[in-house]
Amino acid sequence: MRKLLTGVISAAVLVSTMPGSALAAPAAKGDPYGGEEAFRSLYKELVETNTTLSSGSCTLAAERMAARLKTVGFTDDQLTIFATPEKPKEGGLVAVMPGTSKTEKPILLLAHLDVVEAKREDWVRDPFTLIEENGYLYARGTEDDKAMAATWVDTLIRFKQEGFKPKRTLKLALTCGEETTYAFNGAEWLAKNKRDLIDAAYALNEGGGGRTDGKGVSEGGKLVVESIQVGEKGVQNFRLETRNPGGHSSIPVRDNAIYELAAALVKLQAYDFKLELSDTTRAFFAKAGATRTDDLGKAMQAIAANPADSAAEAVLNTDRTFHSMLRTTCVATLIDGGHANNALPQRAGANVNCRIFPGHSIEEVQKELQAVVADTGVTITPVPPLRPLAKTPPMDPAIIGPMEKLAAKYFPGVPLVPTMSTGATDGIFLAAVGIPTYGVPGAWGNPDGNGVHGLNERIEIKSLMTGRAYLYELVKAYTK
Known part of the structure; x- marks a missing residue:
């Protein structure tokens, strides 16, 4: 051997x-x-x-x-x-x-x-x-x-x-x-x-x-x-982080690392990546949809025939599995921040776990996250290990x-x-x-x-x- x-x-x-x-x-x-x-x-x-x-x-x-x-x-x-x-x-x-x-x-x-x-x-x-x-x-x-x-x-x-x-x-x-x-x-x-x-x-x-x-x-x-x-899908984690000089909590200011991070995560929560179909998912929605007689089944067949059908997309988005199959998804999974009960936070961070639709790179998703957050005070960094495309x-x-x-x-x-x-x-x-x-x-x-x-x-x-x-x-x- x-x-x-x-x-x-x-x-x-x-x-x-x-x-x-x-x-x-x-x-x-x-x-x-x-x-x-x-x-x-x-x-x-x-x-x-x-x-x-x-x-x-x-x-x-x-x-x-x-x-x-x-x-x-x-x-x-x-x-x-x-x-x-x-x-x-x-x-x-x-x-x-x-x-x-x-x-x-x-x-x-x-x-x-x-x-x-x-x-x-x-x-x-x-x-x-x-x-x-x-x-x-x-x-x-x-x-x-x-x-x-x-x-x-x-x-x-x-x-x-x-x-x-x-x-x-x-x-x-x-x-x-x-x-x-x-x-x-x-x-x-x-x-x-x-x-x-x-x-x-x-x-x-x-x-x-x-x-x-x-x-x-x-x-x-x-x-x-x-x-x-x-x-x-590909799997990649990103670190979203904000930093601030901090100070005494008795004299707060609006420029707060935790609030800034929270605002970025709220934007991400409301965001949907663009709908996409591959040969696999198109065949899935067409074939699996044909076995159902409910509204989801009709929407599955409709989206396979026309990915631009926004009404069908809205129906499919009510099912968490189908919503995920139609796009890249990114979701906050861990959060940390601050250093003392009586101090303004100097740092706050969150892990965002992304499941990337085939064909898209880590760099593409990173740029899209930056556009969604639209705040230069929030750094977005891929967390090792970096997975293949x-x-x-x-x-x-x-x-x-x-x-x-x-x-x-x-x-x-x-x-x-x-x-x-x-x-x-x-x-x-x-x-x-x-x-x-x-x-x-x-x-x-x-x-x-x-x-x-x-x-x-x-x-x-x-x-x-x-x-x-x-x-x-x-x-x-x-x-x-």
């Missing part, structure tokens, strides 16, 4: 400690639902490996997944554990399954290993013990993003056990740092430092998936939509087509719509170096978010297993 910049526990040692079910006989060749026992073992091990920034280790999780791949025949030169000396616990894994084609570029499977912090005293159950209750699996990371990470590893294991020979080379990158802005980000590091290792025609990532009508399918609920993420990948039929075909098989009658994420994934780092990245359909969640990033995170077992089967077939379809 190759090591980059840090030592690695040997795969042989790790294999000897794995549960026996990890070495279970493979399922019948080509059975998308087969091998559930072995998958559950893998998934349990990954979920129960603490990968929080504060007390966990992504590197350990990566080593454990590498050990499982080595058990089924992946060789040392096909498995690369990476980390930096400064961040030895924030490492990851790149695995390569060579294809038979010498001309077609590889496909990259991406997932992140790190999870959001989870305090035992806040949870009903231990967040790092996989617990099954009422058709759901509970633990931190059950959905975000260890369901996908485990599925990708499981898919490569099953291909190897079946003797499947992919035409395209398959690459897997399990990385750390997606959940924490100032942590070591493995996807960014690979894109900047090991571009050849992850070189691919395109990548498959988180960001897609389905939503129910409010209850899980196993609880009598209904799957109402499946989505493909085709593009995402968001780039929307093409709606390539060769990529979208197999997703649609298999969605019709696994989710009959459920619309499959392209969507642009208003959040962020590690796909932005791959897009920046020329690897278009798509969030795949498959597993689904409930509208309440299933506790992702919050308390008692959970995933419906039927969702996990159906998503696993869908992605197994999808990857095979791309590589035959």
